Amino acid sequence: MTDAPASTRLASAYEPGTVEDRIYAFWEEGGYFAARVAPGEAPYSIVMPPPNVTGELHLGHGFEDALTDTLVRWHRMQGEPTLWLPGEDHAGIATQNVMERELAKEGLTRHDLGREGFEARVWQWVRQLRPRIYEQHRRLGASADWSRDTFTLDPHIVRAVRTTFVNLYNDGLIYRGLRMINWCPRCSTALSDLEVEHEEEEAQLYYVRYPVVGEGGMPLPDAVTVATVRPETMVADTGVAVHPEDERYEDRIGRTVLLPIMGRELPVVADDSIQPEFGTGALKVTPGHDPLDWDIGQRHDLDVIVAIDQDGRMNDEAGPYEGMTVDEARAAIAHDLEDGGFLEKTEPYTHSVGRCERCDAVVEPLPSEQWWVAVNKEYAPGVSLASAASAAIRDERIRIVPGRMARTFLNWTDNLRDWCISRQLWWGHQIPVWYCDCGTMTVAIEDPDVCASCGSAEIRQEEDVLDTWFSSALAPHSDLGWPDDTEDLRYFYPTTDMQMGYDIMFFWCARMVLFGLYNMREHAPEGDIPFRTVIFHGLIRDANGVKMAKSRGNVVNPLDAAGQYGADAFRFALLTMGTLGQDMKYTEDRMVAARNFANKLWNTTRYVLMQLEGRLVKRPHAADRDTLALEDRWLLSRLEGLEGEVDSLLQAYQVGEAARRIHDFLWNELADWYVEMSKVRLREGDERPLAVLAHVLDHGLRLLHPIMPFVTEELWGKLREHLDDDLAEALIVAWFPKSAGVWRDEAAExxxxxxxxxxxxxxxxxxxxxxxxxxxxxxxxxxxxxxxxxxxxxxxxxxxxxxxxxxxxxxxxxxxxxxxxxxxxxxxxxxxxPEVDLTAELTRLEGELAEADGQIARLEKQLANERFLERAPEAVVQGERDRLAQARARAEGLRERIGALGS
Ligand SMILES: [Zn+2]
Ligand SMILES: [Zn+2]
The missing domain is CATH 3.30.2320 (hypothetical protein PF0899 fold)
Known part of the structure; x- marks a missing residue:
């Protein structure tokens, strides 16, 4: 114990605001986030789910930062070359919507600016937003390699996207075709099935009589009655379908019926897909406005009439209803049907309505020319995009955590339909296809000057852009440099881990698997997968379990929370909120408890530093175990036990449980027991606890660092002055404790x-x-x-x-x-x-009992109140029940003691 270091006294309370910025700058200046390429050493790499460039990080991003950063720091501390690759997503439809709303405030539309002007405006805005997103990640402690930050519209990503498109096209996996798509009339674009949210809504089921046509085209009194929730689409009907074995309609099949109002004759066809038990068993077929009808129309060669335009209004095919909105047309047609005696009856009906995920407008199914990825078409013998993805999950070349979610994934890939990848937007990757009047399409990576077939310079590029997920699906290889053969790609691909909310499993995870396996297939079997493990976490809900939404006013801004409680407390609280894969509830109590933990750690370290002031101590040596006191051997043994547990938990991605165990050890065993016990010994001149305190605290701070990086770095920086050992210059790159097993001592425990x-x-x-x-x-x-x-x-x-x-x-x-x-x-x-004054004690106990009985009566009354039980949230009711049980137990205890004193 020589070399008295400078005073390392700490302030009396932890103030994150005075520490966090300084520590983050210290890490950045040290260059600790930059991943090194070290051939021969196995790297750890993980790609950040790129947040939308449109705005603020939300609580889910905060959780993901905490989770990923914990894994990244843990691997970095084990000496692995570690890469956390950050990025931002251009988020086509979301960004365009926000920008259009901004323009609307100025009384402008995107058409006033024109495509180029609009794009320039968004770019200008993106340049302002990106630094703000970095700043948000930084404040949460994210140790990402900012030198490699990638935006999904960066030039090299554009090349990756176009290369993928061209390769898929040349392999026959991309085609253009008229298909029924989901059309958002508000956003004016096609949506993928995943971008449509279905909700049950109340509606009317209209029973409409279609008279049977007799000889010479005369309507007969006889009729086929169809049931529909969308009478407005009847103007586009081109047939009526019944089930071939439905006896009610046996003699109608092959005949024609008359479409009311419009007066068009429609064939009655027999189709297996008709459910005889729905409505009347007869279905009006509208191939232009319903995906199922589209399929029926294809099978029976029915005409396609489109009577609703892309702006959601009736067009000239709708005759007298032209120019009306869908809702107006529905009311008008229902009225006219009734007038004409065609409306048999209506009845209330609950059905599923698709709404645009972005703007909530009712989605209109429309046939439209779109670009598609053929997911089930083979590109090699027996291999399609979907089948390759299923196989990678089945073979467990990609591991899913929690494992039960693999079934959900497979259920999706096994039933996958072609993916509509074109969007009628301006913001995004414009599809690399050029049309020429000669009829040739030029599909190319680089912008062509002339038509590939006739050489004409009069070519125009496809106006549609690609679905945003087309580019993010490439992230693990494109962010590392693909299609170039870069050092990063060779070294860090396949990435190690990937994490995301289970809600984007299909949007993103599955598509990364599809495209990773396709683009990187020459690197099979080991190097084609995008990641080895994908972790799906739950969503963060409010304290009552309700989904957070701006409209509900229950959104928590992660930066506000981190500012109030400290970034470390924020991370700890979020990580310990629940079990991986399940939804979590955000409560202020947890934040407070986590802040208290940071304070407890601060105060414990402060005490240890005061004891160590002016000293330099060596770590305890296992060979000297017999010279140590019982509690020394106990604490060292417990520490090693903890190190083993933390290692296995982190290997299994049980970050929350690891955090809880470290917390319990530092709070209970170290601070509450060992530190308190050491006080007596230190006062009496027994200095053995000093080395134990320094060593155990050193390991404790290392264990906790990945989870609570700021406070641990700050404290460790002070503690290291007192440890006579060869120590790293910063905790972020200090080794992570692994149990050596030398201190395990069951007897002491x-x-x-x-x-x-x-x-x-x-x-x-x-x-x-x-x-x-x-x-x-x-x-x-x-x-x-x-x-x-x-x-x-x-x-x-x-x-x-x-x-x-x-x-x-x-x-x-x-x-x-x-x-x-x-x-x-x-x-x-x-x-x-002590001798008790029996009378006084009895009086005191009886007073307490009266109070407890009063409380019991109050709670019983409350819990008997039907209105309370109906209206109060379940958690509140349970809280009252718990209090009643406690009060009853207390009263019982008091009665026993009064009885004992009285006897
Ligand atoms: Zn929309
Ligand atoms: Zn041409």
Whole structure:
């Protein structure tokens, strides 16, 4: 213990605001986030799910930063070349919507600016937003490699996107075709099936009579009645379909019926897809406005009439209803049907309505020319995009955590339909296809000057852009440099881990698997997968379990929370909120508890630093274990146990559970027990605890660093001055503790656990008997097996439990007097009680009992109140039930004691 270091005293409370920015700058200046390429060493790499460039990070991003950063720091501390690759997404439809709203404030539309002007405007805005997103990640402590940051419209990503498109096209996996698509009339674009949210809504089912046509085209009194929730689409009907085995309609199949109002004749066809039990069993077929009808129309060669335009209004095909909105046309047609005697009846009906995920407008199914990826078409013998993805999951070349979600994934890829990739937007990757009047399409990576076929320079590029997920699906290889053969791609691909909310499993994860396996297939079998493990986490809901939404006003801004409680507390609270894969509830209580933990750690370290002031200590050596006290050996053994647990938990991605165990060790075992016990010894000149405190705190800070990086770096920087060891220059790159197994000591653990239980029993007895805080009663510990341990720790027991302990034999006589008893294992605890004024004590207890009874009556009344039970949230009701149970237990205890005193 030489070389007195400079004073390392800490402020009396932890103030994250004075620490976080300085520590983050220290890490950046040290260059610790930059991933090094070290051939021969296995790297760790993970790509950040790129947040939309449109705005603020939300709580989910905050959670993902905490989770990813924990994994990244843990791997970095194990000496692995570690890459966390950040990025931002151009988010086609979302960004365009926000920009259009901004323009609307100025009284402009995108058409006023023109395509180029609009794009320039968005770019200008993106340049302002990106630095703000970095700033948000930084404030949460994200140790991402900002030098490699990627935006999904960066030039090299444009090349990756176009290369993928061209390759898929040349392999026959991309085609243009008229298909029924989901059309958002508000956003004026096609949507993929995933971008449509279905909700049950109340509607009317209209029963409409279509008269059967007789000889010479005369309508007969006979009719086929169809049931529909969308009478407005009947203007585009081109047939009526029934089930071939439906006896009710046997003699109608092959005949024609007359479309009311429009007066068009429609064939009655038989189709297996008709459900005889729905409505009347007869379906009006509108191939232009319903995906199922589209398929029926294809099978029976029915005409396609489109009567609703892309702006959601009726067109000239709708005759008298031209120019009306869909809702107006529905009302008008229902009215006219009734007038004409065609409306048999209406009845209330609940059905599923598709709404645009972005703007909530009702989605209109429309046939439209779009670009598609053929997911089930083979590009190699027996291999399609979908089948390759299924196989990678089935073979567990890609592992899904939690494992049960693999089934959900496979269910999707096994039933995958072609992916509509074109969007009628201006913001995004414009499809690399050029049309020429000669009829040729030129599909190319680089912009062509002339038509590939006739050489004409009069070519125009396809106006549509690609679905945003087309580019993000390439992230793991495109962000590393593909299609170039870069050092990063060779070294860091396949990436190690990937994490995301389960809600984007299909949007993003599955498509990364499709495209990774396709683009990187020459690197099979090991190097084609985009990542080895994907972790799906749940969504963060509010304290009542309700989804957070701006419209509900229950959104928590992660930066506000981190600002209020500290980034470390924020990370710890989020990570310990639940089990991976399940939804989590965000509560202020957790934030407060996490901040208290950071403070506890600060104060513990402050105490240790004060003890170490002016000293340099060596770590305890296992060879000297016999010279150490029981609690020293216990703490060192517990620390090693913890290190083993943390390692296995992190290997299994159980970050929350690892955080809880580290918390419990630092708070309970180190701070509450060991530190308190050490006070007596240090006061009496026993310096052995110093080395133990320094060493255990050093390991504790290392273990906690990936989860709470700021406070641990700050504290460790002070502690390292006192440890006589070859230490890293910063905790972020210090080694992560791994249990060496040299300190495991079951006997010490059993003995200390007994001592702790005895102390708890003493404290419980003190509380039960209402002893004053200053009282120092005698305690007789009639011990058997653990007498030695109780003796060795008697001074600590005296200090921490404020008693005068005496360890005696199991059969020792107790001095005369009143005692309270408890049994802990084979030790009997006898706590000496002061002489009591019986009358005063009885009065006090009866007063307490009256109060408890009053509370019971109040709660019982509350819980009998039907209105309360109906209206209060379940959590509140349960809280009242819990309080009632506690009050009853308390009252019972009081009655027993009153009974005992009275006897
Ligand atoms: Zn929309
Ligand atoms: Zn041409």
């Amino acid at each position: 059993a003995a200390m656990s007994h001592v702790i239980e005895v102390n708890r029993a003493i404290r419980n007895l003190r509380a039960e008997k209402g002893l004053e805080a200053g009282a120092r009663p005698a305690v007789y510990l009639r011990a058997n097996g653990q007498a030695a341990a109780l003796n060795e720790t008697a001074a600590a027991t005296a200090f921490t439990s404020r008693v005068e302990p005496e360890v005696t034999g199991a059969d020792a006589e107790l001095p005369a007097g009143e005692y309270a008893f408890a049994r802990v294992g084979d030790t009997e605890v006898a706590l000496g009680l």
